[in-house]
Amino acid sequence: MRTEDPLTLERQVCFALVVAARTVLSVYRPVLEPLGLTHPQYLVMLALWGSEPLSVKELSETLQLDPPTLSPLLKRLEAQGLLERRRLPEDRRSLAVTLTAPGRELRQEALRVPGQVVERLGVDVGELERLRDGLTRVIDAATAADVSRGR
Secondary structure (H helix, E strand, O other), X not given: OOOOOOOXXXXXXXXXXXXXHHHHXXXXXXXXXXXXXXXXXXXXXXXXXXXXXXXXXXXXHHHOOOHHHHXXXXXXXXXXXXXXXXXXXXXXXXXEXXXXXXXXXXXXXXXXXXXXXXXXXXXXXXXXXXXXHHHHHHHHHHXXXXXXXXX
16 A cells, blocks of 8 residues: 655655665675775775875865764775875875875776676666766755755
């Protein structure tokens, strides 16, 4: 029986997003484990593999993480020898984040991650891309709504 009650849990976008995030991340966990990365660390590495060096501020904006959340991730990745943080000579207040040689080499192993995740999910790549695009539109709309409220 389908209900039209707007307060039914199953009709809530927020519920579907939270459950999807949690369950999809559980699929990533065993795939990332051999790389020695958690999912948040993997996201940091993806950003740096895409463009480096990045300032901590740029990385924070790219990943949409606040600096107090990002800082411990960077410290752990630095302790693993995958990246370095250095003060910029032109602005001693800013930290530049760059990959080390082992951090760059890890990219080669990480190339297998997307395919393994798709295989474990058993969902067509095209469908996953459409989902990603739809979620990006939801994120943009939510961001715009926050901005219009002055946040």
